[in-house]
Amino acid sequence: MSAPWRRWRRRPWSTADAILCCALGLGLAAAFVGPAAKDAATLHRPSSLPSRARGGDSDSQSSLALSVLIAGAGPSGLLLAHRLLSAGASVHLVEGRRDPRTDKSLEGRAYALGLGIRGRTAIRTAGEKLWASIKPSGFASERFKLHFSPTFAIDLRTPEDNNGLEPSLLIYQSDLCSAMLDELEASFSGSGRLQISFETRLKSADPVSGSAVLQSGEELEELPPVDVIAGCDGVNSAVRASIASACPGFKAEQTPLPGSLKVLRFPQMPEKLDPTAVHAIPGKSGTSAFVEPTARGGCALINWRDAKDPETGPSLGDLVDPTEAQEALEAYFPLIADALDAESAKQFVAQKASRASIVKCNTYSFGRAVLLGDAAHSTGGASGQGCNSALQDSVVLAELLQKEVGTGRDVEEALALYSKKQVPEGHALLDLSLGPGETAGPVRRALYGATSFVGTLLSKLGLGEPPLQTVLTTSLTSFSEIRRDRDLYFGAFPSQAEFESEIERATA
Ligand SMILES: Cc1cc2nc3c(=O)[nH]c(=O)nc-3n(C[C@H](O)[C@H](O)[C@H](O)COP(=O)(O)OP(=O)(O)OC[C@H]3O[C@@H](n4cnc5c(N)ncnc54)[C@H](O)[C@@H]3O)c2cc1C
Known part of the structure; x- marks a missing residue:
């Protein structure tokens, strides 16, 4: 047989x-739940950062007097490190896995992702040099084909849809992180304000005091308090877990999706x-x-x-x-x-199969802890914006810290402002990625499916607006605005004031 x-x-x-x-x-x-690195040898020994470190090296153009512990050297953690170091902060970056530049197994990060206008713009805020160092590791593409059979496909996206924009950059996650790490070390290793610890996991953190425990192999190290603990540690975030234990009003859903x-x-x-x-x-x-x-x-x-x-x-x-x-x-x-x-x-x-998960939180900050990227809002599929939105988070957080703390505002208040700005974005992206949920009802769901399909075909004839995927990839319009334009299908999206009062209630 x-x-x-x-x-x-x-x-x-x-x-x-x-x-x-x-x-x-x-x-x-x-975001797929990837296996942890097996070998726990530490490449760089962690040591503690001074609390409220003053970024005082002569090269820094500004001096953001902050000590920041960043958990996770994925795209969001690396861009945040770039931006904060440029602003004068002291950064300790801890990464649970091996250095991607020397790790040949690359289990869990050997996939290619697409950087659209959001990701590119975010990276460029750290300097054209950073983008120039990343670009050669990627492949520029502005074509997207949907195949219906081995002999029939339609072009969902062509260079004409790109309106003269730079094409998306398709790049292995490991290559993106390697280029960002190279540039981070080249720019800041002499500053005395950057410390990177690979094969070191953030085990637990106290969002109220700002202290944390790191684990490297069997060894535990307790760090003295820092000003900010940034959870850039992906879907299974330890920083998110620390917020959950410290903040009774914090709600976080992590839902594995079917399929592998x-x-x-x-x-x-x-x-x-x-x-x-x-x-x-x-x-x-x-x-x-x-x-x-x-x-x-x-x-x-x-x-x-x-x-x-x-x-x-x-x-x-x-x-x-x-x-x-x-x-x-x-x-x-x-x-x-x-x-x-x-x-x-x-x-x-x-290879071990991976599974996607959705993450949705009602606040992205509590005390000195803050969540970015997949740790805050993993979309589990569909829109190709996970990395792009993670990079946007890093820019928003770095700029708020620079602006608010730089002008005397309390760090925790600045983190709360970040949460109020980015929670609506995360929720909107989740909606746009998954489509109308059960609460929208069958009529709206059917209408959305039909409209999306017909709209895609019409847009190929030059009628109507481009498909959602193209809008997300080629515009900088906020996710909440794109989502609000689709209230007809999803139901009403909460107002900014409603998001803010929910965040205040959750963190009170
Ligand atoms: C197959 C696949 C295809 C994708 N395609 C796209 C795409 O086309 N476009 C797009 O925008 N996005 C895409 N994504 C999503 C994108 O990869 C993620 O959204 C993005 O990597 C999130 O970045 P991040 O920095 O928030 O988290 P991650 O990239 O998950 O990085 C988190 C880092 O934290 C480390 N870590 C975890 N826990 C700890 C701890 N306790 N202590 C220290 N370190 C820790 C992890 O080892 C990891 O390096 C794709 C994802 C997958 C899996």
Whole structure:
């Protein structure tokens, strides 16, 4: 009897599959629960920062007198470090995993992400030099194709939709972080205000006193209080957990999404695909592939639903034999079959599957602790804005601290202002990424689905506004404004005053 996936090849792709892929797969702004680094050897020994350090080196143009502990050297933590160090603050950056520049396993961060106008603009606020150091590690693309079958695809985004803007930069998360780390060290390692500790986790923190405990291997280190503890530590944030224990009014939802993901890396883009475009390819039985060109060949994010389909056999995640995995992937995704080989199949089975989660919080700050990026608002899919919005958070926080604390305001008040500005953005992005929820009711949901689909087709004829994905990627309009424009489908979005009073109530 033939293996079950051989039968899948014969099934046509349905429009429903294509729309589902479009809804769930575009950009994959998901945060996936990645495995922790195994080797706990410390590369740089942490030591404590002076509290209320005065940034006094002669090079700094300003002197933001703050000591900041940043948990997580992902995109948000690294950009925040750049911005605060430029402003004169002292920064201790702790990262649970190994240095991405020397870590060859790259488990959990070997995926490509797309930096649109939001991310690029945010990075550029730290200086054109930083952007120039990142750009060569990425691949510029302004094409997005949605495939309905192996022979039929539509262009969801073309250079014409870009209105003369710089194209999106497709870049491995590890390459982005490596370039930002190189530049951080080149600019600030001589300042005496930067300390980086890899393979060191923030274990716990006290948002009220500003103290924290770090863990490196078996070793624990208690740090004296700092002015700000920045939670840039992703979906499973320890800083968020510390706020939850200290603040009775804090509400945080972390919801795992159904489905799993693995990443395939190819030396070249598959021959049947436009090598300059991003491709959303629905497969059979709820699978989808999201294939992107990068500066180092192609990257495919393979998604599948975990539930076993009795008709189709084991899910992709259950396959342990590389030959079987290669056959299954070829059958699911004929368009990428030529790029699959024994090596990529081995890579696939050796990898631990990741799962996306949604994170939603009612405040992003309490006391001296503050949340950014995925730690505050992971969207778990769809909009390709996770990294872009994380970078925006870093800019907003750094600028508020510089402006408010620089002019004598209390740090905690400045953090509360950040929360009031960014919570509406995080909630709006979540709505836009997931579409109208149960509370919107079936009529609005159906209307939204139909309008999005028809709107996308009309926009291809030059009628109406571009698809939401294009608006998010190519405009700097705030997420709340884009969300409020869609009240008809989602229901009313809370006003700024309502957000503010909820934050005040939660943190009182
Ligand atoms: C497959 C995939 C595709 C994606 N595609 C896109 C895209 O196209 N566009 C886009 O904008 N976004 C995309 N995203 C989302 C994007 O990667 C995230 O939103 C973004 O990385 C969030 O940045 P961050 O700095 O907040 O968190 P992270 O990137 O998650 O970084 C958090 C860091 O904190 C470290 N850490 C965790 N806990 C601790 C601790 N206790 N102590 C110290 N360190 C800790 C982690 O090791 C990690 O390095 C994608 C995500 C995935 C998984």
